[in-house]
Amino acid sequence: MSLKRASVIIAVVLLIDQISKIYIKTHFQLGEDVTVFSWFKIAFIENDGMAWGTKLSDFTSLISDHTAKLILTLFRIVAVIGIGFWLVDVIKKKKSATLIFAIAIIFAGALGNILDSVFYGLLFNDSVMQVASFLPEEGGYADIFHGNVVDMLHFPIWSGVMPENLPLIGGKYFSFFDPVFNVADMAISTGIGILIVFNKKAFKESSKTHTPDQELHSNPI
Incomplete structure (x- = not known):
């Protein structure tokens, strides 16, 4: 797969991700939800931390939430730069299309989630008890690098009380699937899933790669 095709894939994912987030941010109040199907809802929440809403400050009292948020955003930026270099490298080495697509x-x-963290605090005002405005006159809800990630996809596939005869969880209320996520999260999870499930196909050597012996026989003196 060429760099041009990989760039198109990236652009399409980013476009879908950002359009969906901007629409939710400018049409929903924080906490508002709409039931599409019994197993699928559009539910607007904002995540100012790591996965599952975890914060760096949850693990130490030495740093404030504001500083922890900055550290997390900067870490994400460094991670994305690293992934970008990896992507360019595998394309140059003509690795498998599966690997390039996943990366x-x-x-x-x-990158989609980083855009939220870096810019959304400047671009939008607060969504609490109101629908946010784009580029509000009074300014955004946070400084640069301190924006919240917009999540909206919720799949409450099943919920209920577990059978009494089940060990540990018997008789307890259980809900699947509780986390709310976004298109960017889906892209990351899908890419990681491809690398795990199709590991051999993703990391196989290119058929165009030649060993020294093959080169010697294909180019006799």
């Missing part, structure tokens, strides 16, 4: 959508997803 490309991981890169797009990570």
